[in-house]
Amino acid sequence: MFLDKYKKEKEFLVCVDSDGCAMDTMEIKHRECFAPEMIKTWELFEKEDYILNIWYDLNLYTQTRGINRFKGLVETFKIISKEGIEIEDLDSIVKWVETTKELSNNSLKREIEKTDSKCLKMAHSWSVNVNKSIETLPQDDEPFENVKSGLEGIAKVADVAVVSSANGEALDSEWNRHDLVKYLKVLLGQEAGTKQYCIGELKKQGYDCDKILMVGDAPGDLQAAKKNGVKFYPILVNKEGYSWDKLLNEAVPKLINNTFDKTYQEQLIKEFNNTLK
Known part of the structure; x- marks a missing residue:
């Protein structure tokens, strides 16, 4: 799946990192x-x-x-x-x-x-x-708890793109192995460019900035979101299952209903930074 083949289908876009965010790898x-x-x-x-x-x-x-x-x-x-x-x-x-x-x-x-x-x-x-x-690693990796149900629910209301700095072949193998590709519009690894670049290119498809959400577990994901003027949702280290449940049942509904405001964003970022001190 490549950027030049991408076609916007829904009004909203949710970008998701892979390693440490969706995949326990x-x-x-x-x-x-x-x-x-x-x-x-x-x-x-x-x-x-x-x-x-x-x-x-x-x-x-x-x-x-x-x-x-x-x-x-x-x-x-x-x-x-x-x-x-x-x-x-x-x-x-x-x-x-x-x-x-x-x-x-x-x-x-x-x-x-x-x-x-x-x-x-x-x-x-x-x-x-x-x-x-x-x-050569044992192929016993798993997505974090609530990832599959989360992606399934999110894909009903938004286009979903994996935006990762991981090797593309590994990404393709992992996401296909766990039957998660069916929820995606595109799967972008390091070969597609930086996360900041990829979000910027996806944004050009006609999404409003306030209708794009970057989901990630690392400060680099936050910076890529900020540089593009889009919203950020953190997957917290050692609280991944909780984070994915909250993403589906709180954050994405706020995105869809236009209540994902500055106060909520700042609250999420504060909680995120406190986990990585």
């Missing part, structure tokens, strides 16, 4: 794939526990939760570099992450062709190995 992917592959690729075994804890904090438990994989890599390397752990040619990946319009393997390959950077080559190898590692 975030913890296992970081602990079994992203972090171990980073340690192996850069041979960081000597300070492994220290570096792993930094990765988990950045990617799971603080205000950078849900950050793109390459941004997470750069932020981790910046921190450990200050502690004397040298990452060769770090400036190359920092520059690419800060300037590229597309944080994906394909974009990284194009940059490698231009620069022949060793660090970029290692980052690409790491990312490819992460994807392979994710593919």
Whole structure:
């Protein structure tokens, strides 16, 4: 499913993140794939526990939760570099992450062709190995409680789009495996562009800003919503089932009835920020 094939059907649009928001896949992917592959690729075994804890904090438990994989890599390397752990040619990946319009393997390959950077080559190898590692995970992942009923109910009153920074193939596999694609208008992964970009492109289909809701579990989802002037609903860490029930039975009705006002939005954001201190 691609942006250029998208056609608006309903008056309202609900965008939904995947990992850690709809799918209970975030913890296992970081602990079994992203972090171990980073340690192996850069041979960081000597300070492994220290570096792993930094990765988990950045990617799971603080205000950078849900950050793109390459941004997470750069932020981790910046921190450990200050502690004397040298990452060769770090400036190359920092520059690419800060300037590229597309944080994906394909974009990284194009940059490698231009620069022949060793660090970029290692980052690409790491990312490819992460994807392979994710593919070998036991296929016992599940959507969070109330996700299926929530999507079913929301799809009756709004167009639903998955807007995620995860790898597209993994998304396609997970959402099809759990028979959730039938509720979607489009499934957008990292290859489609940033969340901010994707929401902006969907908005061009003719939705009013006050009729678009971004559902996510990370500050990046909130920022993507803010940048596009649309509403945000948080899925709270360790309260996912509760959050999805509230989304279906409180937040979406408020959206439809035009009572999702500034006070309600601020209340949701405050509760969200308090979970990620």
